[in-house]
Amino acid sequence: MSFDRRDFLKACGAASMVVGFTVSCSDEVQESEEIVKPVHDADEDDDVRHSDDVLDHEKVQWMLINPDSTATAFTGRTELGQGSKTVMTSAIAQGLKLNRKSVEIVLGDTDRCPDNGPTSGSSMTINVVWPFYVACQKIRERLLKRASEELGVSKNELTIQEGRIFGHDASRSVAIGELKFDDIIIYHIRPGNDQGVDDYKDPGIGNVLGPDIVTGKLKYVGDLFIENMQYGGFVPHPYHFRGLKFDRPNFRKAKRIPGVLDAKRMGRQIGVVANSFSALQKGLKAVEVNWKKPRRPQEYKPEQEIRKAAKLDMVIQDRGNAVEELKKAKQVFSETYVTHHTTHCPIETDTAIVQPGEGDERWQAWVSSQYPHMQREKVADKIEKPLEDIHVIGMPVGGGYGGKISNPVTRDTALLAQKTGYTLKGIYNRQNQFQQYCRMKDIVVLDLKTAVDASGNLTARKIDIMQDSGHGIGKLYKCPHSQVKHYRMRSNHLRAVIRGTSYVQSIFGLECHMDEVARQIGMDPLEFRLKNLDYDAHRKLLQNSAEKIGYGKNLPADRGIGMAVVNHGSDELGAAFVQVRVDGKSGEVTVEKICGTFDIGLVMNQRTCRMGIEGCFIWAIGFAMLEELEVDGYGIKTTSMWDYNVPRFEHTPAMEIDFMQVHPRYGGPRGVGEMPMVPVIAAIGNAIRDATGVRLRQLPLTKERMLAGLKNT
């Protein structure tokens, strides 16, 4: 929570103006501004707080106006390719009327940046970027006020441009860096503050890191070289589910391999140090370990296991009297949907560099992480050092998708560095990446029961979600009697946070079920949704996407169109239509076109935003049709990218993306890094149903399942 204030205060001392802001959902924090005295002015009788209090205890985001009229902003979050740095630069430049080149963003450095929580694609814009824009407008006002005093010109007559404030007489001007402020100002900003939303202009730029990306100059953590650095790696585990045990490993053969420098057991990990990556891989293979096979059946029947072990966790919704109404209903539509295990599979495997501090020196770690501050805590914990002794620097992340928040490579590398004394580049090989910590998306079992009246209105429903948390199900449809329950079981594996979180499973089940109910009562699935959806906003999004894809047009017999809607997180709304072609002979399903319409409030940068949404569509195809970890009673069997089917060029459909602001909560931006993925998954299932009459209820929707389904009809 704290960060090294020595360096920060040094930077503050040189700055012309130091500004902080907080964003809090707590009702106790009102929109306000607070003056904080720099620590060197500390006076014990003083009522005001000092920078020390604030720096240590609060998640304050900081910005400096420098004497050369540039701005430097600090945030503990990192760049994952979603364009954080790009929109943040634009937001600050526009808020302060600065040239983008005069804005520096410092990301993910635990000495200089506050802990702003994990970087997850859907919250960066809302919780960091937009508040920076709001704060910058407040700062601008303050700068204008001070300039008005200094220039003796009324504030209304002043203009601010590229770091200078001008009176209408151009000879009277002052650079913003020349305006000195002794006090630190902290703005407390309420979430949803949409000050300046109408003034914001999409800069229309691509990712600011682009030029370094296309020339190979962008440095990811693996591209750094520290003095005397060696490679560190970890022996992959063959068994992952509870009860991993092994006898003392025999390192004799491994240590004889040229280039292998050391090997150590560290609790449940076995680490090897070598002077090259290739020697490391040979060393890892040569470590002899007598693994104790856990006493568990090899057979893995997740659905049965989940049903047997699932215990009620919470009642998500309990409206009316669903159970009674379903009993009374003439006809109840009852279905079960089952999902599958998937993983992040980033192209950059988990990597970290750890340089141990000698004597009183601090430890340094360079990480690929969505949350460098958490990495620091984990390292401190593992090597038993105080937090202050560890400095973590977040590098650009080569694919995170939720998998690099608390990823263990940094702490294991730190422990190996401590045990062996080497500075290490710890790197997972591909097998480690799949298996090391047995992290995967849960299998979710959804039991859904629904009754409708004669005109197709939902009357009662009961939904039981087993295993993951069932996000997003409660809000979508009007239904007077609705019971939604969530059940959880003790799990053999680590539940991974993966793009889309549990929305992808629950909305897959719900939106396929709604589609099926519509078809069973002979109603058009679009009409059924328009009738039963709770929000008008969703109706508008659906109608727009329907138009885009040409819903209702005559299609060849092997084509079908499906749809689905979503309400994600803080009212990010979306509707997607998908057109598929199904080859009746091979069972091959091709997604031909995806049309999505989204309400994410203000779109701050169309280019990076559209790229993110297209990525979500591709992820949806992967999740719905291609990706599945092979798992048995002992753990994850997948070791290779050849066996984990991620989406490729050949799976790329035509895509159309529209933005609409239809939600009554118009205002600043909302998240978009995950939401557009969610409806596409169900829409693929629904399009297959439309094309073939076959309802597939088990993910992934593979060619084999498609063929089996076609044979049964």
Add this chain to the structure above:
Amino acid sequence: MIEVTFKLNNKQVSVKSEEGEMLTWVLRDQLRLTGTKWGCGEAACGACTVLMDGDAVPSCQIPIEMCEGSEILTIEGVAGPDGMHPLQQAFLDYDAYGCGFCTPGMIMKALAFLDQNPDPSREEIIAAMNDNVCRCGAYNNIIKAIEAAAKEMRKVKA
């Protein structure tokens, strides 16, 4: 240890290395050309793609002794003295990346492909690029970038 001499980005180089060491690691660790990424080590992702005598190859599968006398081009050698190569510019113009980790490999693969097929259809681009994975899912933009670059490169040639 063996000594291997080859042309790298148009300059003659000699490296001493263990026999069997893969080109990826010689490029990255010895020559510090880190634009060539290591992604899977099994030719399944394409992040390590470089050009060897004009052909796109996964450098994680090329033992260094195979490079003797050959011409290797990496992402660092793609831009000309006047700035970005049309492919690099097109990747910028079409936002053809998310995190960017796969991008050098994508550009190298596309470079070799456009050399053989200067006027490809969308389908041909998809078939040629299919071994390279972009986990962020920028495929559509990459295809558009390659189409645009092909057009530009034909103009330059003409």
